[in-house]
Amino acid sequence: xxxxxxxxxxxxxxxxxxxxxxxxxxxxxxxxxxxxxxxxxxxxxxxxxxxxxxxxxxxxxxxxxxxxxxxxxxxxxxxxxxxxxxxxxxxxxxxxxxxxxxxxxxxxxxxxxxxxxxxxxxxxxxxxxxxxxxxxxxxxxxxxxxxxxxxxxxxxxxxxxxxxxxxxxxxxxxxxxxxxxxxxxxxxxxxxxxxxxxxxxxxxxxxxxxxxxxxxxxxxxxxxxxxxxxxxxxxxxxxxxxxxxxxxxxxxxxxxxxxxxxxxxxxxxxxxxxxxxxxxxxxxxxxxxxxxxxxxxxxxxxxxxxxxxxxxxxxxxxxxxxxxxxxxxxxxxxxxxxxxxxxxxxxxxx
Numbered sequence: 001x002x003x004x005x006x007x008x009x010x011x012x013x014x015x016x017x018x019x020x021x022x023x024x025x026x027x028x029x030x031x032x033x034x035x036x037x038x039x040x041x042x043x044x045x046x047x048x049x050x051x052x053x054x055x056x057x058x059x060x061x062x063x064x065x066x067x068x069x070x071x072x073x074x075x076x077x078x079x080x081x082x083x084x085x086x087x088x089x090x091x092x093x094x095x096x097x098x099x100x101x102x103x104x105x106x107x108x109x110x111x112x113x114x115x116x117x118x119x120x121x122x123x124x125x126x127x128x129x130x131x132x133x134x135x136x137x138x139x140x141x142x143x144x145x146x147x148x149x150x151x152x153x154x155x156x157x158x159x160x161x162x163x164x165x166x167x168x169x170x171x172x173x174x175x176x177x178x179x180x181x182x183x184x185x186x187x188x189x190x191x192x193x194x195x196x197x198x199x200x201x202x203x204x205x206x207x208x209x210x211x212x213x214x215x216x217x218x219x220x221x222x223x224x225x226x227x228x229x230x231x232x233x234x235x236x237x238x239x240x241x242x243x244x245x246x247x248x249x250x251x252x253x254x255x256x257x258x259x260x261x262x263x264x265x266x267x268x269x270x271x272x273x274x275x276x277x278x279x280x281x282x283x284x285x286x287x288x289x290x291x292x293x294x295x296x297x298x299x300x301x302x303x304x305x306x307x308x309x310x311x312x313x314x315x316x317x318x319x320x321x322x323x324x325x326x327x328x329x330x331x332x333x334x335x336x337x338x339x340x341x342x343x344x345x346x347x348x349x350x
Contacts, residue, residue: 099316139231
């Protein structure tokens, strides 16, 4: 397993390099970059090229930018160098986690990501924990009652939840419980209230959890179907195997058969995805959910960075998230060995 781990770690380097190279090349052909946007602003136009009312005459650039000014703008954003030199310089900095500064936020990309993390962690971790803690017991109960009314009823509910987009459910929850046309039970926006700093520690926890109810519900309902049905099908497959019939023939109780024999084998496809899902929970961002509930997280940051062509943020966060994703996949593969020692990567490679 050690050799396999080293091999996977070495393969991360060309994979990460390839992802960054393809993305960098694509950004070179996307119109409306930072140079074009700043030039349009100096000429009194919006990014689409249309003249802004009252802006003409404010700048000398409104009469057209000369070559010297344009070269200064390119140098300011680092576009005075050839593309291949900019790429190599970028990758050298990225190896030491230096992602540069945002063009529009005027702070380092790493600090910007850290500032947005509380929202993403709140959404991701709570959704992750509640999904696992709810879907696994529900999936087991459905497997033990396969074909009964309980199974059909719960399957209908979770499939309806899966079919409803999260942002649509979020809007419906706000209308119903956020002071819309019905009940004013939950806050409309933000992670905490304006007076959060003056609350007691118990009041802070309660206020934070109260703000999380609606967005977490909107995110979590759609995840129920996949995890619950995967758990159910995995347990049903194990229950029908020969070793379960043998255990029952020996006189073991259903609880002993389920939790001593079936449980470990049935959870392998679920637990092996745990490491990557847990890492992703810290860096997930849902643009639509964050917009509906006025949460300033990584989802909104990513969207704004793409729209504004904020390349340091786009490429820096892509590098960071790709690296974490590769590490998560490696941990998921290694978890197979810890859960089922019969799996040997060396023998498979041989």
